[in-house]
Amino acid sequence: MRTSHRTIRTALLVAAVAAASLSLTACGGDDAGAKDAGSARSSQSAAAPETTAAAPAASASASATAAGQDGASAAPAAAKTTTGSGGTSGGTSGGDGSETTKGAGSGAEAPACAHGDVKITAAKADEVPTEHIVLTATNTSGRACTLLGHPLIAFGDIQTAKDVPPVAKSRPAAPVVLDPGAPAYANVRISLGGVHEDNKVVKEFNVNLFAADGPAEGSVVVTAPAGGVAVDEAVAKTGYWTPELRNGADDF
Known part of the structure; x- marks a missing residue:
């Protein structure tokens, strides 16, 4: 009977140690998982501002490009309109003015001096x-x-x-x-x-x-x-x- 009780206690002790080891292993795995999860969340949190900052930059770049294209297309149009209308109007008035002046000059002959x-x-x-x-x-x-x-x-x-x-x-x-x-x-x-x-x-x-x-x-x-x-x-x-x-x- 002594031998049997000792054997049983030994077996129980071994079982308890094994259970403790399994518990520690499980706990260690949870910590590692938590750490991995925490690292992943931290990486995502760190990456999020970069993504957010990059988005406005890309958006601003796109806006600048669009504005530049619109400005480039609008400027020649404005210059063309100004030059065209100014040239047409100036040329017409200049031509009319010159022709009128020449006509008046050629038609107005000075009389002979007495x-x-x-x-x-x-x-x-x-x-x-x-x-x-x-x-x-x-x-x-x-x-x-x-x-x-x-x-x-x-x-x-x-x-x-x-x-x-x-x-x-x-x-x-x-x-x-x-x-x-x-x-x-x-x-x-x-x-x-x-x-x-x-x-x-x-x-x-x-x-x-x-x-x-x-x-x-x-x-x-x-x-x-x-x-x-x-x-x-x-x-x-x-x-x-x-x-x-x-x-x-x-x-x-």
Whole structure:
């Protein structure tokens, strides 16, 4: 009986140890599982903010791309519209304005200058002896007028004086239109210089102008420079009216 009781106690003890081992193993497995589960939850929790942050970034990137595409497509459209409408409107108004201005300018011809429209003065040319004088006609009318042809000069009595012929090469290419206050010039040969028996001292002389159909009515009395000039009517010549004296054309 002693042997049997000892054997039974031993068996019970072994069974208890085995049960304890199994319990500890089970507990260890639960801890490991809990740890694994906890690690998984922690990983998911850590990953969640990254996923959340990435989503707005992707969304912002998509929005920026969309906005960029919309802006790029809208900007040329706006530029095209502005340029197109501005160009069309400016071109039309500019064209109309230019054509209107040109039409008015070409249609408004300045009338011929009359003797009362200009003041004529005479000055000796810069030479010794004096062979030329320069006439200056200044528009004093307050409006534009056209100075036609050449001066009609009479060195003496206007009814009997010899006509002073013009020099063809001095004719300007276009009519001389004088704005108010503007001058025109004519070079005039009065002698060949020196003392000659045919020279006569002239202290004043008459200058007439051309109208559209011939010599104008009336004349301007011009005072000779320096108290008088020696004139030889046989060699006297006049240049055409011109806005400025030109080398060559007005040298004779």
